[in-house]
Amino acid sequence: MPEAVDAYRVRSPLTELTLARFREMVREPEALFWVFVFPVLMAGILGLAFRSRPPEAIPVAVVEGPRAEERLAALSSAPELEPRKLPAAEARRALARGKVALVVTADDPPDYVLDPTRPEGLTGRQGVEAALQRAAGRQDVFTADVVELTEPGSRYVDFLVPGLLGMNLMGTGMWGIGFSLVVARNGNLLKRLVAAPARRSHLLGAQLLSRLAFLVPEAGALLLFAWLVMGVPLRGSLVVLIGVSIMGALAFSGLGLLTAARPRTIEGVSGLMNLVMVPMWIFSGTFFSTDRFPVWMQPFVQGLPLTALNDALRAVMLDGAGVPVIAGELLILGAWGLVAFAAALKLFRWQ
Amino acid sequence: MSAPAATSTPALRCHGLVKRYGDVVAVAGLDLEVARGECFGLLGPNGAGKTTTVEILEGLNAPDAGDVEVLGERWQGDGLSLRSRLGVQLQETKFPDKLKVREVLGLFRSFYPRGLSVGEALATVELREKAGAQVRTLSGGQKQRLSLACALVGDPELVFLDEPTTGLDPQSRRQAWEIVEGLKARGRTVLLTTHYMEEAARLCDRVAIVDRGKVIALGTPRELVASLGAEHVVEFSAESRDGVGLDETALGALPTVEGVAREAEAWRLTVREVHRAVPALLAMLAELGAEPTHLTTHHATLEDVFVALTGRSLRDA
Numbered sequence: 001m002p003e004a005v006d007a008y009r010v011r012s013p014l015t016e017l018t019l020a021r022f023r024e025m026v027r028e029p030e031a032l033f034w035v036f037v038f039p040v041l042m043a044g045i046l047g048l049a050f051r052s053r054p055p056e057a058i059p060v061a062v063v064e065g066p067r068a069e070e071r072l073a074a075l076s077s078a079p080e081l082e083p084r085k086l087p088a089a090e091a092r093r094a095l096a097r098g099k100v101a102l103v104v105t106a107d108d109p110p111d112y113v114l115d116p117t118r119p120e121g122l123t124g125r126q127g128v129e130a131a132l133q134r135a136a137g138r139q140d141v142f143t144a145d146v147v148e149l150t151e152p153g154s155r156y157v158d159f160l161v162p163g164l165l166g167m168n169l170m171g172t173g174m175w176g177i178g179f180s181l182v183v184a185r186n187g188n189l190l191k192r193l194v195a196a197p198a199r200r201s202h203l204l205g206a207q208l209l210s211r212l213a214f215l216v217p218e219a220g221a222l223l224l225f226a227w228l229v230m231g232v233p234l235r236g237s238l239v240v241l242i243g244v245s246i247m248g249a250l251a252f253s254g255l256g257l258l259t260a261a262r263p264r265t266i267e268g269v270s271g272l273m274n275l276v277m278v279p280m281w282i283f284s285g286t287f288f289s290t291d292r293f294p295v296w297m298q299p300f301v302q303g304l305p306l307t308a309l310n311d312a313l314r315a316v317m318l319d320g321a322g323v324p325v326i327a328g329e330l331l332i333l334g335a336w337g338l339v340a341f342a343a344a345l346k347l348f349r350w351q
Numbered sequence: 352m353s354a355p356a357a358t359s360t361p362a363l364r365c366h367g368l369v370k371r372y373g374d375v376v377a378v379a380g381l382d383l384e385v386a387r388g389e390c391f392g393l394l395g396p397n398g399a400g401k402t403t404t405v406e407i408l409e410g411l412n413a414p415d416a417g418d419v420e421v422l423g424e425r426w427q428g429d430g431l432s433l434r435s436r437l438g439v440q441l442q443e444t445k446f447p448d449k450l451k452v453r454e455v456l457g458l459f460r461s462f463y464p465r466g467l468s469v470g471e472a473l474a475t476v477e478l479r480e481k482a483g484a485q486v487r488t489l490s491g492g493q494k495q496r497l498s499l500a501c502a503l504v505g506d507p508e509l510v511f512l513d514e515p516t517t518g519l520d521p522q523s524r525r526q527a528w529e530i531v532e533g534l535k536a537r538g539r540t541v542l543l544t545t546h547y548m549e550e551a552a553r554l555c556d557r558v559a560i561v562d563r564g565k566v567i568a569l570g571t572p573r574e575l576v577a578s579l580g581a582e583h584v585v586e587f588s589a590e591s592r593d594g595v596g597l598d599e600t601a602l603g604a605l606p607t608v609e610g611v612a613r614e615a616e617a618w619r620l621t622v623r624e625v626h627r628a629v630p631a632l633l634a635m636l637a638e639l640g641a642e643p644t645h646l647t648t649h650h651a652t653l654e655d656v657f658v659a660l661t662g663r664s665l666r667d668a
């Protein structure tokens with residue numbers, strides 16, 4: 001449409017460069033999948049796999065005999081037990097094969113047959129004993145209520161979602177910047193833009209700006225899904241959460257810039273990206289707590305930018321922490337971002 | 352638009368340019384001077400050092416030795432103000448596939464303080480109807496015209512075109528030529544590199560023939576061809592039955608022959624008068640018992656100048 005060409009309003013170089021990056025990303029369906037759909041899918045699937053369930057009922061066998069029906073009824077009233085009536089020989093076989101955890105014999109009073117090395121047997125014994133004693137007329141001296149820990153904020157999915165957000169900020173920061181810079185360098189586009197003449201600070205600044213522009217929908221999609229569908233809470237302030245996300249996005253943009261400072265090929269930059277990111281997938285407490293690593297590894301683990309980002313996001317979302325509490329993490333993120341950015345500017349290859 | 356004082360300096364001047372990559376000497380002491388409004392061609396085979404030379408002139412590459420002056424200025428720092436007066440087309444730029452043609456031009460236009468509108472630039476290269484198309488849908492020739500448009504959108508005083516037609520089909524090549532001729536008509540200075548002699552002959556006011564990082568001949572295309580001393584070229588090869596070889600001196604003594612060159616089995620004579628040289632040549636071959644397997648004649652071109660100077664042809668040098 002010729003009219004559209006004539007109406008084309010040329011904006012400032014920084015705006016045009018940022019827009020160009022933004023348009024490229026929006027027009028790349030694969031990129032949109034990895035940025036928006038993938039983390040939501042991850043949260044959904046992992047949340048489903050590790051959802052909180054009541055402990056499974058313990059299977060118990062009652063040997064056939066004169067009092068079997070009465071005992072069966074007594075045991076059925078206990079929710080943690082799953083009793084069934086079996087002939088004596090079959091009950092023994094079921095115990096040996098682990099199909100039941102405990103056998104109540106036909107004697108009066110009964111014997112409990114169990115394998116002491118299996119914890120279910122011991123847990124089952126307590127339940128069976130209490131149910132049968134009560135049925136036989138025992139009065140409890142007192143009743144203690146049990147508080148079960150299933151409230152939002154302490155489930156696995158609550159631990160997981162901030163970690164997924166952190167990992168996503170790392171992935172898109174590094175790939176979003178690294179990939180596009182190397183493609184531009186490889187295709188002579190960087191050189192052409194410098195010759196054009198684009199300011200170098202605008203070229204790199206536009207990368208950061210387009211990252212930040214994408215951050216809002218990207219983090220928003222995951223957090224909204226987690227909040228609406230999985231009930232993951234946000235206990236701290238939304239402003240602080242956004243601030244932490246921006247810090248994280250900038251730190252990883254700096255690392256992405258550094259990783260992409262030299263390579264001329266996609267293969268080259270991919271190798272470097274993995275070298276930087278794979279250790280953090282493992283060590284930075286995205287899927288499980290960093291406490292699992294031995295003490296001597298902790299300085300390394302805690303110094304990683306993704307660990308700092310994950311810890312800060314969890315503190316804000318789950319503990320309602322404010323800035324003073326997460327100052328250490330923010331400092332680590334800021335230091336990584338600044339050092340990486342400065343090194344990237346020094347090393348950057350424009351052609 | 353430029354001050355009169357500025358136009359008295361040449362558009363481009365370089366002296367004693369040297370550039371080495373390790374042991375390889377890409378540019379070996381190269382001098383050039385291009386006047387304002389001139390269309391100047393660097394003609395040479397691949398690997399002659401043309402692109403390195405142009406990138407040094409464009410301020411994208413630093414020479415190991417030598418002086419460069421562009422529009423009366425030297426390259427300093429990022430050279431933004433000088434760059435905004437130049438148009439640069441690199442050999443093969445890959446524009447982002449997913450951007451639309453008008454967006455790419457808008458992006459490039461944003462870097463220049465003044466210049467054409469996006470619509471005007473597209474009209475110059477006849478790409479207006481593709482304004483809304485994404486880059487990935489363009490043909491090779493259309494991409495090349497987009498690249499030209501990006502070099503012209505800042506309305507530059509001096510345009511660098513590095514191999515603007517390499518890899519294009521004949522029709523796209525003619526379109527590119529027309530765009531360059533349009534630039535010349537508007538008084539812009541153009542420096543272009545090419546390894547197509549017909550392109551240099553058609554577009555360039557003056558040509559420098561470059562080989563192994565040096566200028567080996569300089570002049571208008573007509574002057575360069577005239578330097579051969581003869582206007583025609585006879586190429587032939589012959590098989591000798593009794594193994595009697597052809598002799599360079601004997602061939603050179605044939606009527607109106609000015610030069611003799613040999614490439615493997617093929618001989619190349621520069622002659623003033625074809626109608627006298629060819630019968631004498633055929634008679635000589637018959638006398639030697641040699642059978643001509645191939646014989647052609649053509650008007651001498653810049654290619655023949657290159658062959659005469661280097662003993663190699665442009666295409667496979």
